[in-house]
Amino acid sequence: MTAQTKSHEPAITPDLVAQHGLKPDEYQRILKLIGREPTFTELGIFSAMWNEHCSYKSSRLHLKKLPTSAPWVIQGPGENAGIIDIGDGLACAFKMESHNHPSYIEPYQGATTGVGGILRDVFTMGARPIACLNLLRFGSVDHPLTRHLVSGVVAGIGGYGNSFGVPTVGGSTAFHSSYDGNILVNAMAVGLVRTDEIFYAAATGVGRPIVYLGSKTGRDGIHGATMASAEFDEKSEEKRPTVQVGDPFSEKLLLEACLEIMAKGCVVAIQDMGAAGLTSSAVEMGAKGNLGIELDLDKVPCREPGMSAYEMMLSESQERMLMVLDPEKEEEAEAIFRKWGLDFAVIGKTTDTLRFVVKHGGEIKADLPIKQLGDEAPLYDRPSVPTPKPQKLDSAALAAPLPIDAALKKLVATPDLASKRWIWEQYDHLILGNSIQGPGGDAAVVRVENGPKGLALTADVTPRYCFADPVEGGKQAVAEAWRNITAVGGRPLALTDNLNFGNPEKPEIMGQFVACLQGIGEACRALDFPIVSGNVSLYNETQGKGILPTPSIGGVGLVADVTKSAGLAFRAPGEKILLVGETEGWLGQSIYLREILGREEGAPPPVDLAKEKAHGDFVRALIVGGFVSAAHDVSDGGLAVALAEMAMARGVGAKVAAPGADIAAVWFGEDQGRYLLAAPVGRADEILALAAKAGVPVAVIGETGGDVLALGGASPMLVRELLEAHENWMPAYMAGGKTA
């Protein structure tokens, strides 16, 4: 008996196929694969499996080229999360994922379900989440929707993480008009698991029960992944019903119940129901385990009566899991789920047929070859054109409309550099009591259990560099994450990437994608910083306007002893300030150029990966060796902004001489591979001697103390006044006041 579309279901027409996001040639591929017309349910399944979001059809070819292994990598890309060994029998599971499209349509729910989805990815592997981060990009602060989106997204991220009970310890938020119609919400979760207690998605054993766990299935989120694989247009508002609704309470219960049955040895395989819900989770479990799967949808716990097979297979209701259980432990597992008040239903079994069979109401609604559903998904080598290499700007020759002090005062209060306290105070960043360094620093440091170890965590990217020169921008994104971890004294171990780009069917967008990945790959290899998990989000376009290429990088590093990590604050007066790295004064694509001169142009600062590594390794050794009292990497806004951040953190001023000409290019240039350090006088001499021996350029450029920041010949600025400007921008903006 084969599956057939019933008379009450829509007939398969070219229009219906197109509505499912499948191109005519992709439909031909389906016909060839199964040798007949698909049923309505099968068409839905193909659409769910073969959309960009689930199949990576435009990106797979290029993702393969990225480095994903290292001796400490336990699990690379392809599972729910990547896993790295952090010693002492412990491992860290982590991943970043986007929820861009839903968050634009319905910011609160879009963001909550983004956080919920990534947390589920982590605890599906048996890891208890210990920290969340996020990378947010909003449209211009002048765009009429921006406040609404910021407010909803931030409340949503907090609403989910706070209730779930995981600290949100860091992230990055910035604004640019290219995100006006396509904001980015990238959420990252990090968990801990014992190396011998990791769980995987691959099913094993024939005839084993497949169990549905968690919340009931409703009609929400149907075709969510398909929506996430299309450009936006003026009708996108109508897609609001495809956004799922998050329930952090259920997820918290699901976490506790899952970890409890895992500890009891009940679980053979486990997969969360994320994008494309039941379809994707069941197919993955079967395909990865070389087994067939048979589902009986009559057993699926539903929120409302009368749901069709099509709806159940495509629902993206949240907080659901699929497991293959040890049949002997079914009762024990069920009791645990009942205790937590969660649904538990055996809805199918594993088979040896390699078929994906879906039954409902006594009929076979789908009968498809399970391996081919994933393996035979279209794969595109999309045409790409490289981004033209931009000209290097003559930075020293640029006009300086403002004195250094006035420019700095303005920069610390611009949207991208202003304090994001308004945001992170809405996130519980203190729960679990292990946040050694929370939001606002280079990287967060979260203690592992009772220490002394900790994890250094960061999420970063500089999209304007990626737009101007995708190769250099890709390198820089990785280098920046690596540097953030290094600046707190961590050893960077691995990263997760969230590749947000425009429409890959446009050769120039595909060119950005390919080149960014080239840069990312080069940097990962040079810095021994492999990619263990990730997500691709394409079609971030509205009415043909694409976002800046934004390959978000979430980095994880190991701090061997959290008592020896460094923060960015100047701590005491009379200490020497040292600059590591070379300053040419590179203003191309800098924040200064954009905010003070109103120009977004030129080549971005190049990243010399060999120097990057040498400088970072040197700085890390100093931090771990207890030589420095503060460390900070120099990035957006250059030296002057980095110094201001170090001064504002604890209200300790500084007097600094320009490392070169006393001009804007030197103070605000964004030359890469640089760090600022503070150290007691005696230590500073030792550092200079060590630097000379290591061949790393280090110079003493100033001294801490007082309540003003004095840069070269510029008028000294009261640190208190800088701080006020820095802190006030965002609350004032959100209250509807000044926008810049």
Added chain:
Amino acid sequence: MKAAIVLFPGSNREGDAARALRQAGAETSIVWHADHDLPTGTDLVVLPGGFSYGDYLRCGAIAGRAHIMDAVRSHAARGGLVLGICNGFQILCESGLLPGVLMRNRDLRFVCKRQHLRVERNDTAFTRAYALHQAIDVAIAHGEGNYEAHDETIARLEGEGRVAFRYCDASGKVGGAANPNGSTNDIAGIYSEKFNVLGMMPHPENLIDPLVGGIDGRGLFESLLRAA
């Protein structure tokens, strides 16, 4: 001292509370909300922070009616110590063990930050280790911490000296910008009539470690240990 920490579905700071109590020298156990009895010999019941039942309906409303709350009420009636932190405070208000209600924060946003509290009296089982009017640096993390009650209830709480902590700045100055949520009279925590039940919004359990912000929260747990 034997401390029983009640676990409701959605509690999430039970581990933080247990850590602080153990550091102070207490023996801790976790009690499931659906149980009817507290462990024998329980000196202190802790209702930890979190989002019991998702804070759906009203914060603490469902948990306040859980089976275990009968045992907690009996324990309190016998003079046993009860500490409710954050969601625990909300549950105490909903269960009738403390008066008043925690409304949404004044600016309608969840707020997590370090916060100073003034210790209003240091002669209770919860505060002996502090100095009178000491400004302690702890943390807050809540969306509904705005304490409200009828005027007569507030007058009674004030008259009986039952305000445990008030929001203040680092110098101990109460109120104004130091009030993070609009709470009446800057109230951060209150006692029961017999001073054996304390409900408070802030989290002393997150300030017990010099590496994680400071140790001003320890005094509360050390006081409890002395009391037992």
